[in-house]
Amino acid sequence: xxxxxxxxxxxxxxxxxxxxxxxxxxxxxxxxxxxxxxxxxxxxxxxxxxxxxxxxxxxxxxxxxxxxxxxxxxxxxxxxxxxxxxxxxxxxxxxxxxxxxxxxxxxxxxxxxxxxxxxxxxxx
Numbered sequence: 001x002x003x004x005x006x007x008x009x010x011x012x013x014x015x016x017x018x019x020x021x022x023x024x025x026x027x028x029x030x031x032x033x034x035x036x037x038x039x040x041x042x043x044x045x046x047x048x049x050x051x052x053x054x055x056x057x058x059x060x061x062x063x064x065x066x067x068x069x070x071x072x073x074x075x076x077x078x079x080x081x082x083x084x085x086x087x088x089x090x091x092x093x094x095x096x097x098x099x100x101x102x103x104x105x106x107x108x109x110x111x112x113x114x115x116x117x118x119x120x121x122x123x124x
Contacts, residue, residue, distance in 0.1 A: 001035060001039050001084055005031060005034060005035060005039070006084060006085070008027060008030070008031045008034075009028075009031060009042075009043070009046075009084060009085075009086070010085075010123075011027060012024045012027035012028045012031060012046065012050075013046075013086070013121045013123075015027060016046070016049075016050055016053075016121055017120050017121060019057075019115060019118075021050045021051070021053040021054040021057065021058075022050075022054045022058070024046075024050040025047055025050035025051050025054060028043050028046050028047040028050060029043075029047055031043045032044055032047060039084075041075050041078065041079060041083075042079055042083045042084050042086060042088070044075060045071075045072040045075035045076050045079070046072075046086075046121065048068045048069070048071050048072040048075075049068070049069065049072045049091075049095065049119070049121075051068055052064075052065040052066075052068035052069045052072070053065070053118060055068070056102075056114070057114070057115075061102070065102075066099065066102060066103065069095055069098070069099045069102075070099065072095065073092060073095060073096060073099070076088050076091060076092040076095070077092060080092055081124075082124035085123050085124050086121060086122070086123060086124060087121075087122045087123060087124040088124075090122055091119060091120075091121055091122070094119035094120070095119045098117060098118065098119050101117070
């Protein structure tokens with residue numbers, strides 16, 4: 001990634017961590033499109049997570065969000081332990097635990113504490 005692309009990545013991460021998942025997704029999509037093919041996996045996985053979180057919190061979750069999280073985990077697994085300064089190992093573990101918790105629920109959608117339980121994206 002170029003310096004400008006890394007700056008865009010960090011901006012998207014900050015937006016995501018503030019809970020603005022849709023806005024983060026838009027920045028990540030632009031980043032994905034600007035990156036060389038070999039550099040796209042991280043942006044793709046983070047886009048899926050941001051999109052899944054948006055669906056989970058704004059549209060009641062359901063199968064669509066869970067599928068996005070599963071797809072992101074597959075990509076993140078290949079990027080562990082870190083990629084482009086992002087702690088992908090920690091993100092993988094947090095997202096995996098969050099997905100398991102969501103799958104065990106009887107009712108889809110975000111609960112009261114979900115904002116605090118949602119995985120955060122951390123720098124390595």
